[in-house]
Amino acid sequence: MGTAQGFAYAARSDGTVVITHHGRVAGTLRGGRAAEFLAEIDDDPQLVMARWTGNYRRGNERTARRHPRNRG
Numbered sequence: 263m264g265t266a267q268g269f270a271y272a273a274r275s276d277g278t279v280v281i282t283h284h285g286r287v288a289g290t291l292r293g294g295r296a297a298e299f300l301a302e303i304d305d306d307p308q309l310v311m312a313r314w315t316g317n318y319r320r321g322n323e324r325t326a327r328r329h330p331r332n333r334g
Contacts, residue, residue: 269311273300281311288315 268284279296281289291299291314303310 267308269308269315271299271303271307271311281315283311283315 269281269288271279271281273279273296277292277296279291279299280287281291288311299310299314
């Protein structure tokens, strides 16, 4: 599977973490969730940020769009 690209994060002094994707805010984490995120970010930052924001592709979007159940 390909790796996610375009994610960045900023940890603020109040403990808030803001995750951006291509310059747009993709998520804001506060409190315990922000601490968990910062502890996990060392593994693979791009994939961790994609997973935490839910902003990643699974490769089946086109197939699902054509499925009879999803047609309008």
